[in-house]
Amino acid sequence: MGNTLKLTVPDGLPFIDWEREFDFPVADVFRAHGDPSLITQWLGPRGTNVVIDHYDFHTGGGFRYSHTGPDGASYVFSGIFHTVRENEFAVQTFEYDGYPDVVSIEFASFEDLGNGRSRLRGHGVYPSMAARDGMASSGMEGGMSDGYDRLEELLGQQGR
Amino acid sequence: MGNTLKLTVPDGLPFIDWEREFDFPVADVFRAHGDPSLITQWLGPRGTNVVIDHYDFHTGGGFRYSHTGPDGASYVFSGIFHTVRENEFAVQTFEYDGYPDVVSIEFASFEDLGNGRSRLRGHGVYPSMAARDGMASSGMEGGMSDGYDRLEELLGQQGR
Numbered sequence: 001m002g003n004t005l006k007l008t009v010p011d012g013l014p015f016i017d018w019e020r021e022f023d024f025p026v027a028d029v030f031r032a033h034g035d036p037s038l039i040t041q042w043l044g045p046r047g048t049n050v051v052i053d054h055y056d057f058h059t060g061g062g063f064r065y066s067h068t069g070p071d072g073a074s075y076v077f078s079g080i081f082h083t084v085r086e087n088e089f090a091v092q093t094f095e096y097d098g099y100p101d102v103v104s105i106e107f108a109s110f111e112d113l114g115n116g117r118s119r120l121r122g123h124g125v126y127p128s129m130a131a132r133d134g135m136a137s138s139g140m141e142g143g144m145s146d147g148y149d150r151l152e153e154l155l156g157q158q159g160r
Numbered sequence: 161m162g163n164t165l166k167l168t169v170p171d172g173l174p175f176i177d178w179e180r181e182f183d184f185p186v187a188d189v190f191r192a193h194g195d196p197s198l199i200t201q202w203l204g205p206r207g208t209n210v211v212i213d214h215y216d217f218h219t220g221g222g223f224r225y226s227h228t229g230p231d232g233a234s235y236v237f238s239g240i241f242h243t244v245r246e247n248e249f250a251v252q253t254f255e256y257d258g259y260p261d262v263v264s265i266e267f268a269s270f271e272d273l274g275n276g277r278s279r280l281r282g283h284g285v286y287p288s289m290a291a292r293d294g295m296a297s298s299g300m301e302g303g304m305s306d307g308y309d310r311l312e313e314l315l316g317q318q319g320r
Contacts, residue, residue: 012172013289060222060240080220080240082253082263091263093242093253103242103251105265107287125287127267129173 003152005145014132016124016140020148024155026110026118030087032151033057033108042150045069045143059084063092079103087112094124102131120148163312165305174292176284176300180308184315186270186278190247192311193217193268202310205229205303219244223252239263247272254284262291280308 008017022029032038034057040050044067053064064078076097082105083091090108095101107123126132168177182189192198194217200210204227213224224238236257242265243251250268255261267283286292 014173014285015287062220080242080253082240082255083261089261091253091261093240093251093265095242101243101249101251101267103265103267105253105263105285105287107261107263123287125174125265125285127175127265127283127285 003148005141005148007141007144009132009136012129014126014129016122016126016132016136018122018124018144019119021113021117021119022148022152022155023117024152025116026087026112028155028158029118029120029151030110032155033090034084038154039065042154043067043147045139045146046150048143057081057084057090099131099134102127104131104135163308165301165308167301167304169292169296172289174286174289176282176286176292176296178282178284178304179279181273181277181279182308182312182315183277184312185276186247186272188315188318189278189280189311190270192315193250194244198314199225202314203227203307205299205306206310208303217241217244217250259291259294262287264291264295 003021003023006019010017032042036052036055039055040052043050047070049068051066051068055063055065059081062078062080064076066074066076068074078095079093081090081092083089088110092106093103094106095103104124104126109121111119111121113119126135163181163183166179192202196212196215199215200212203210207230209228211226211228215223215225219241222238222240224236226234226236228234238255239253241250241252243249248270252266253263254266255263264284264286269281271279271281273279284295286295
C-alpha cells in the first residue's frame, strides 16, 4: 500500500524497471523532473547534496550534476535527453563518471491517474549484464526510493 | 577474408554486435562518420539517397536524416551523440520514425591496426527483445554491409 517504489531487476535481461505512484498531478511530478531548482531538493538519497553543472530538460538538451554524500564522497552523472514530451515521456542517456563509457538509456513515462494522482514508470537499459548488475547492486534502489519520497514531500510543501 | 561486415545477433540478449576492418587509417574512417558531406555518399544500402536535416558529430550534438530507396519509400532516423572522441569512440542514440520512442543506443569503437588499417566495432543495445529482433530482421545487415563497402570505395576514390 502507499506510494512506494517498485523496482524490478529481471533475470537474464540487462534491464531495470521501476514504478512509483504519487498523490500529485502528473504536471507536478513532471515539473519536478525538469526544474533544476527542484531537482536539487529531491534527487538522490537523503543527506545527499546535489550540485548541478547544467540540466536542460528538453529534447536534445543535456545534464551533468554531482551527488555528494554525508561522507563527502562525490559522484558525477551526465547524459543527454533524446526525447522530452511535457507531462508524458522522456528518454535520456545516463553515465556515471566512475564507469566511463558504460552508458545506459532510461525511458520515463508520466501517467495521469485522475483524482490528482499520477504514476511514473521507468525502464533502464544497460549495455551488458555486468553493467546492469553493477547498477542494481550500487544502492540504486535505496537512492531512488528516498528520492521519490523526497519528491512527494517537496510537492506537499509547495502546496497543490 | 577481406574486409567484410561480421554481424552478430546473440541469443537471449537485446544486442546486435558488428565488426568491420578497413584498408584505411582510423582517422579516415572516423572522418567519414563525422562529415555530413561524406555521410551522404556512403550511409545505407546501394541506391539509397540520403538527405541530412542536421548531423553534428560532437558530444551533445544530434542528427536527423532520411533514406530514400529506389522504390521512393523514405525512412527517417534521428538521435543524439552522447560521446564523441576523435578517432576513438562514439556513443549515440538512434530512433527510426516508423517506431517512435523505441530508442536504441549504439557504441562505436575505432581502432588503429597499424599499416594504414583500422577496425570499427559496434554494439547496439535495444530496449526490448522485440525491438532488437525487429531491427535484426529489418534488412539492417545488408544495409550496413553495403554502407561499409561504399565507405571503403569512397575513401579509395579520395586517395590516401
